[in-house]
Amino acid sequence: MPAVVGLGAGGHAKVIIEALRLSGDHDIVALLDPNKELWHTNVLSVPVLGDDSLLPELFQKGVGLAFIGLGGTRDNGPRQKLYEHALAQGFRAIQVIHPQAVVSASALLGDGLIVMACAVINAEASVGVNVIVNTGAIVEHDCVIGSHVHLATGAKLASNVRVADGAHIGVGASVRQGICIGEGAIVGAGAAVVKDVDPNTIVVGVPAQVLKYLDIRHTVNP
Numbered sequence: 001m002p003a004v005v006g007l008g009a010g011g012h013a014k015v016i017i018e019a020l021r022l023s024g025d026h027d028i029v030a031l032l033d034p035n036k037e038l039w040h041t042n043v044l045s046v047p048v049l050g051d052d053s054l055l056p057e058l059f060q061k062g063v064g065l066a067f068i069g070l071g072g073t074r075d076n077g078p079r080q081k082l083y084e085h086a087l088a089q090g091f092r093a094i095q096v097i098h099p100q101a102v103v104s105a106s107a108l109l110g111d112g113l114i115v116m117a118c119a120v121i122n123a124e125a126s127v128g129v130n131v132i133v134n135t136g137a138i139v140e141h142d143c144v145i146g147s148h149v150h151l152a153t154g155a156k157l158a159s160n161v162r163v164a165d166g167a168h169i170g171v172g173a174s175v176r177q178g179i180c181i182g183e184g185a186i187v188g189a190g191a192a193v194v195k196d197v198d199p200n201t202i203v204v205g206v207p208a209q210v211l212k213y214l215d216i217r218h219t220v221n222p
Contacts, residue, residue: 001024001025001026001027002025002026002027002064002065003026003027003029003062003063003064003065004020004026004027004028004029004063004065004066004067004094005028005029005030005031005032005055005058005063005065005066005067005091006028006030006031006032006046006066006067006068006069007031007032007033007052007066007067007068007069007070007082007086008031008032008033008068008069008070008071008082009031009032009033009035009038009043009048009069010033010069010070010071011071012069012070012071012132013031013043013069013070014043014044015116015135016067016069016096016114017043017044017046018044019096019097019098019099019116019117020067020096022098022099023096023097023098023099026065026094028046029046029058029063030046030047030048030049030054030058030063031043031046031047031048031049031069032048032049032050032051032052032054032055033048033051034051034052036051039051052082052085052086055085055086055089055091056089059089059090059091064090064091064092065091065092065093065094066086066091066092066093066094067093067094067096067112067114068082068083068086068093068112068114068130070082071132071150072132072150072168073168074168074186075168076148076149076150076166076167076168077148077166079130079148079150080130080147080148080166083112083129083130083148092111093111093112093129093130094111094112095109095111095112095113095114095115096113096114096115097113097115098115098116098117098118098119100117100118101115101116101117101118101119101120101121101133102119102120102121103115103120103121104121104122104123104124104125104141106123106124107121107122107123107124107125107126107127108124108125108126108127109121109127110127110128110129110130110131110147111129111130112129112130112131113127113129113130113131113133114131114132114133114134115133116132116133116134116135116136116137116153117135117136118135118136119133119134119135119136119137119138119139120137120138120139121133121139122138122139122140122141122143123141123142124141124142125139125140125141125142125143125144125145126143126144126145127139127145128145128146128147128148128149128165129147129148130147130148131145131147131148131149131150131151132149132150132151132152133151134150134151134152134153134154134155135153135154136153136154137151137152137153137154137155137156137169138155138156138157139151139157139161140156140157140158140159140160140161140177141159141160142159142160143157143159143160143161143162143163144161144162144163145157145163146163146164146165146166146167146183147165147166148165148166149163149165149166149167149168149169150167150168150169151163151169152168152169152170152171152172152173152189153171153172154171154172155169155170155171155172155173155174155175155187156173156174156175157169157175158174158175158176158177158178158179159177159178160177160178161175161176161177161178161179161180161181162179162180162181163175163180163181164180164181164182164183164184164185164199165183165184166183166184167181167182167183167184167185167186167187168185168186168187169181169187170186170187170188170189170190170191171189171190172189172190173187173188173189173190173191173192173193173208174191174192174193175187175193176192176193176194179193179194179195179196179197180196180197181193181196181197182196182197182198182199182200182201183199183200184199184200184214185197185198185199185200185201185202185203186201186202186203186214187203187204187208188202188203188204188205188208188211190206191203191204191205191206191208192205192206192207192208193207193208194207194208195207195208198210198213200213200214200215201213201214202214
């Protein structure tokens with residue numbers, strides 16, 4: 001099995017480790033994390049060797065694959081930076097699709113995609129790079145999801161929804177068909193989105209209303 005290193009050693013990494021073990025396609029050789037308290041410990045029996053300064057050494061040892069084990073609650077910029085750093089070191093980010101997820105054969109899936117248990121990606125949806133489709137989230141047919149997006153646990157996108165780069169759709173939120181979610185926007189937990197959401201905006205409630213406008217956040221390089 002090809003060797004893979006995980007970048008991040010927190011709770012999100014645990015779920016990815018278990019999904020990879022169920023699929024049986026990769027050998028998880030190490031985790032890297034900036035938290036020194038985790039160094040020389042184990043996460044689900046995977047050793048935490050140090051921080052990502054070890055990436056060149058691992059690459060020279062023949063480990064050319066990585067997964068992004070850092071989750072995202074609001075700002076997906078740190079996940080994007082970590083993904084881009086791994087690519088700059090020569091690594092390729094693997095897709096991790098839990099065996100209990102349902103993913104259409106006609107969907108277009110980007111590198112680094114994480115799809116958790118009971119999630120659904122339906123026909124001819126398009127999903128960018130370094131996206132999390134978390135436990136039980138639904139991406140209906142013909143949706144277009146940008147890069148570095150997090151669809152949190154139980155989030156539901158009806159058909160033809162557009163989600164731009166770096167957006168976050170919160171736990172249990174619902175988005176009506178045909179809606180556009182702008183770049184870097186945040187949809188709060190449990191919100192029901194029935195109209196388009198501007199970039200770098202937080203919306204909450206049922207129906208979702210603007211809570212605040214964000215300072216311009218880290219977004220995908222042009």
